[in-house]
Amino acid sequence: MTLATDIALKPKDFATDQDVRWCPGCGDYAILAAVQRALAKQGIPPHQIATIAGIGCSSRFPYYMATYGFHTIHGRAPAVATGLKVARPDLQVWVATGDGDSLSIGGNHFIHLLRRNVDLKVLLFNNRIYGLTKGQYSPTSELGKKTKSSPQGSVDNPFLPMSLAVGAEGSFLARSIDVDAKTLADVLAAAGAHQGTALVEILQNCNIFNDGAWDHLSSKEFRADQTILVEHGKPMIFGANRDKGIRLNGLRPEVVKIGENGVTEADLWVHDAHDEDPTRAFLLSRMEYPLFPVPVGVLRSVQRPVYDALVNAQVDEQKATRKANLQGLLNGRSTWVVG
Amino acid sequence: MTASATSAKPREVRDSVVIRFAGDSGDGIQLTGSQFSAASALAGNDTATFPDFPAEIRAPTGTLAGVSGFQLHFASRDILTPGDRADVLVVMNPAALAANLKWLKPNGILIANADSFQAKNLRMAGYAENPLEDGSLADYQLFQIDLSRLTNDALQGFGLSAKEVERCKNYFALGLVFWLFERNGEMVEGEIRRKFAAKPVMMEANLKVFHAGWDYGENTELFALSYSVPAAQDIAPGTYRSIAGNEATALGLVAAAHKAGLDLFYGSYPITPASDILHTFAGLKEYGVRTFQAEDEIAAICAAIGAAYGNQLAVTGTSGPGIALKSEAMGLAVMTELPLVIVNVQRGGPSTGLPTKTEQADLLQVLYGRNGESPMPVLAARSAGDAFDTAFEAARVAIKYRVPVVLLTDGAIANGAEPWRIPDVDALPTIEPNLLDDAAKLEGGPLLPYLRDVETLARPWIKLGTPGLEHRIGGIEKWDKTGHISYDPQNHHNMVKLRQAKVDAIAAEIPPMHLEGAPEGDVLVLTWGSPYGAALTAVRELQAQGRSVTHANLRWLNPLPLDLGALLLKFRTVLVPEINNGQLVKVLRAAYALDIKQYNRISGQPLSVMELRDAILNVLPH
Structure with missing residues (x-):
């Protein structure tokens, strides 16, 4: 870390x-x-x-x-x-x-x-x-x-x-x-x-x-x-006068004017x-x-x-549970001896 | 009981046997072949195998496109190839016969699954008449066996579906050939128990069928005798196992990482025939192996370069089409002088070419296929077992010289298995990564990321995360020593020469050429890669006839061994056989300005002993 x-x-x-x-x-x-x-x-x-x-x-x-x-x-x-x-x-x-x-x-x-x-x-x-x-x-x-x-x-x-x-x-x-x-x-x-x-x-x-x-x-x-x-948790407000906002109409965002047509901050999309x-x-x-x-x-x-x-x-888990044994790895599953 | 009892029938002793299994790609042919191979190795034979399978995983049943083959050579002496032609051919259907009969020697044993020679299958294989009945196979010892019916008979009462019964029939064939060649069946039984541990009914069914096949050989009057291939006596003492080239490649790299005290990073995109390297590494996390299955070939090598910058032994693996995609990043590794191993398991090209077939046509690609002057060491393995040593060597050189290194194998090496004398881990050389890991080592001087070691010309491999060693690298030309960006004309000239000199300097530690035969004479057969075995076998045969022929093999293709030039002058003729249109031969002609002869067949198949013997005879004085 x-x-x-x-x-x-x-x-x-x-x-x-x-x-x-x-x-x-x-x-x-x-x-x-x-x-x-x-x-x-x-x-x-x-x-x-x-x-x-x-x-x-x-x-x-x-x-x-x-x-x-x-x-x-x-x-x-x-x-x-x-x-x-x-x-x-x-x-x-x-x-x-x-x-x-x-x-x-x-x-x-x-x-x-x-x-x-x-x-x-x-x-x-x-x-x-x-x-x-x-x-x-x-x-x-x-x-x-x-x-x-x-x-x-x-x-x-x-x-x-x-x-x-x-x-x-x-x-x-x-x-x-x-x-x-x-x-x-x-x-x-x-x-x-x-x-x-x-x-x-x-x-x-x-x-x-x-x-x-x-x-x-x-x-x-x-x-x-x-x-x-x-900003997370805050209503979406913008504009030089902070008087505009974004409202969600279903899944359609729309720009609204706060205070017009009865729109209040409570109507806005909260991010x-x-x-x-x-x-x-x-x-x-x-x-x-x-x-x-x-x-x-x-x-x-x-x-x-x-x-x-x-x-x-995964690497740490395998290292902890399966002991690395390089010679064993090279030997594989079945071996035979010559001579 | 086990299928290992000795046959009561008379027995004929053979010095070597080549057997070829062929069937639909869904028939378990590769499994059958590799189990027979393993049992032969355990019996003390020398063995060499050649899997020959289609690119289609499940082409329509019974078609020529779907035929999968597996050839095995086992012998009571040292052998180097899977054999040119088969003594025994086992075919599961008419398509397998049609595709493989050309590999069977005259008077060879042909075992056919007679059940499958039905009208529909015959038609798909292109037979107008049933070849088992029309006399066209009179030159062979034909044994017709109703594998499907016999398998079904053996499984009465198991309650299996027709499809499940059909899937067991390869074990009947395996049991039969185990009887025919007196192989011990315990290993197969163990494999069946392991594979079907979760399905007890299928485990019992396959064991039953395997024994039934053995019993059938012993009891049927079809076979009058069995064959015995005694243990080989001329094999170097040691502990052996069977290994295929892709696994050997992976193990060689893991061993190198272990000997260097580094973790290993493998970036790869699945591609035939290299994917088994990825599969092997994915199961080796306890050895500090991280695999990255990338979104494409470019990401695979770029991630490996990132891991190399982060001080791991970085590896990327692919086949020729992947090398084409990685080329720009290979140049980045040249420029940044980071250790990297690039494995190219060559296959037939160009373009998609022949994905499952072998070829050696990427040599010029890896030597020269990049923009700018981009020198890179190139090594090639000559066989499956040799892939371990060559991979280890590639990693050692990459780390020592801080350079990307190409390791070439090919489809035949990758999938072919041979007995391998297992190395003693303690006896493998230690690799010293020599990381620059402490600012105190600078002794008050400035950090110079491109300061060179006097002997190797290697730059420091700087341990990331070390206070005071922060530095920047990249693909733009470097100032010598400082590593800063430079467009200076003379500096670029110097750096091009330095990068070349660094690769050239490796030649000093390449051991002298090993010769099989006299140090001078009529013909030198010079190979690289998988034609090694067939060429050496052909040379030995001609030497036994008193001909003046010597064989040598190149592991190092860049730089070339320092003593090679003088060696070539000692022979009246130098012959270079390759599975390409003449690539090494071009390199040698350019390097030594000599009239070197070439022999090439580019059919996706290994070169055969017979054709190489003829090719050598063609250049020997008459």
Whole structure:
């Protein structure tokens, strides 16, 4: 088990001497700072943490983290991290990935990671574009998007990562915007504490190839009306004046105005992050701009068996009940002697 | 009673016998064959087996597509192959006869389940007339036995369904051949008791049928005599067991992990013919073995790379199509210089190819089939038992040099069983992982993840979780020593050369070539992998006739042994037989610029002694 130390850790304890090479103005800077702050706060020292990444802008992350780190190959970080976590359950393992890395080339590993519920913390940097290859549409780019590889507009229907993750049995699903330091800090802390795969989708701006992709959510002007911070046990209220809410009409969410048509807070959908039934988490994952405010915060957090713990429990159980005897193993069931 | 009493009938002593069982893939042919094989080994014979089964688990009953075969060679002397052709063929239906008659020697014993030679089965096998009755089998000693009826007779009063009775008939056949070759039935009885422990009625039924088969041989007038193959005398002393290549591979790796004091991680995706390695490892958790049945071949190797980074002995196993998928990750292991063993149980290709058949056509793939300069040590096992030693060696080298290593076996080695002299665990060499596990070892200097050992050029294997040893690795080119990202032109040139030099340096510890025969002469037959046995047998036969032929086998395919080049020059002709279109021969021609001859048959079947003898005769001076 990873243990918090008594020595107070600072964000700079998680920073390396490497020059950070993201473009000036990239949303990744804010995410890096937030993660370093969150790790310092949770108190697990750098040598008990590993940061694993695939390929892409976001996947440079390990070079800037003073933990153990592995910059692997495109899309495969969940697989490498799974092997590491099974072999070394004593380490806390973080995965940094992007929308191309984990949803396109690594889509298979992404869904199987969530299904298995390996105890990994996954930071999914979603900028809706391929940045490192200089601007092609990604699996989260909107239909009709004009890019270098889609001059007439993309005809590729996008994923909603959180919907995919609910379908893949994700046990912890959270979302934040890169510039929303408060929510990002909260969901990172919650992800760090979760046992099982903790997926944090971070809506991130690529100021070079997809500038303003999330402005409708991130700008101070719109954020209050076009996002909603979901908190366990609390009614879903949003809006600059805190006068709007989400009501469930059967299994159909609808935006309502508190105080109009007799609607009160008591009529609103109360968020239950621990609901074992994924139906409502799926409904949350479908709430998209412009029909709905986009949910941020912890959308789902349920406890279920953790893959690496189960693997190691079987090994420990067999070690305890069946004595290893290598010579006996080589001898097998029946032998004969010559000479 | 047990089916182990000695026959009262006259007995003929034979030096060696090849027997082939064939039937529907649901007929229990593989089980029947392996039990006969085990009993022969226990009787002191040398044995070699060749299971020959279809990819379809249950192809339609009675069709040619569904025929499963198992060939066993047992002898009173040291043998190296499952035999070219059979002395005895046991067929459960017309399709099995049609598919296998070509393997039976003239005047060989043919035991046919006559019950099954009905119109429908004959038609499915492509027979217009019943071959048991039309005289077409006159060149063989044909024994027609109503296996189904006799099995049914033996099980009167058991209250079994017709289907259950039918499932017992392979034990009748087994009992009969046990009588025919005087095998002790106690082991089979033990197996039946173990297998059917939860079903007492089926246990009794199968025991009854097995005994009935034996009694039938003794009592019927069909068989005038039985055969005896005495225990072999020229086998090295020791304790033996029967082992198939996949199990030997797994055990060799477990032994290496044990000798290195490491836990073992096996990442794999099920694929024929490698899956038995996964099955074996899955049952060995008490030895610190963790198996990860991945979502695909790529995840399997990537997880193994993660486990290698986490300081376990990491292994991934597959067949050729899986290697194709793993190639990018194999390059990552080259770049990050982590210990990793990659097992390739070769099968017929390209593409899906022949999943259940053997081939050696992945050599160039594992040597060269990656982007960039990506050198990797490659070893090949020559037989089932040899897979243990070769796997152990692959793991030892991977750990010592911090390098991914490919271990090649093939379908014939993987599924074929042979007697194996069990090694003494204490006598196996210790493997020293030499983990860098304490920042104090840096003596105040900086951590240099790519600092190289002077002798092996290996970089440190850093114990994860150690305070002060945090570091980053990855697939982008490394600065020498620091391991930081580098795009420096001269550094890349140096690193390419260093990675190559590290693999080349392993040649210094490859033992001198072992020769069967004179150190110079007319012909050197040079093999790698499973043709070893047939080639050596053919060479010995020609040596006995006074011909100047020598045999050598390569376990190491990269790097090649240092003394190989000089050896090749000592022979007028070098002949390389392979189950591919000429792959090692290309490597050797490129390495030594010599006119080396090749012999190739790529039919999914092992090379035979007979064809290799002819191939050697073709290049011998007349």
